[in-house]
Amino acid sequence: MPPTIRFQRLPGFDRDVPLPAYASEGAAAADLRANLLAPDRRHGLNLDPGARAQVPLGFAMAIPDRWEAQIRARSGLALREGLAIVNAPGTIDADYRGPVSVILVNLGQEAVRLRHGTRVAQMVVARVPRPIFREVEVLGGTARGPGGFGSTGTD
């Protein structure tokens, strides 16, 4: 059984903006819509080239223990407008109950206007194995050893 993610709409935000939803049967990520406050709600949120913004989504959420949500860019917006997630992927912790937001940066050369209610990012919910961390004096050997950073060649 998949886990249940609970969403709570926050006061002051537009209740007509859909909560996260999968756009197709096989989609790995659920689309996230901007839920803007005045005055951005009317005019949209302007992002000049190089500028970044914290875009509110209008909800808080509860993810079960040992799960997380990853906020990722939408490829179409990335390609067309140069919109990227600054902290990609943004991490939503299972114990976080504050407002969920998306941190976007405009890497394009034109200003971008984010309209209220549009899909600005996407969210993957994934398991967190939470391994045990242990300090040791000696690590087990491997054929590679410390080799890295191109040690196997650059072709």
Ligand SMILES: O=c1ccn([C@H]2C[C@H](O)[C@@H](COP(=O)(O)OP(=O)(O)OP(=O)(O)O)O2)c(=O)[nH]1
């Ligand atoms: O894109 C993001 C990233 C984070 N968060 C929320 C959920 C997350 O659980 C919390 C803290 O995020 P993170 O751990 O990445 O931030 P931090 O700078 O390390 O702060 P903290 O010391 O609060 O963990 O902020 C978002 O709403 N959007």
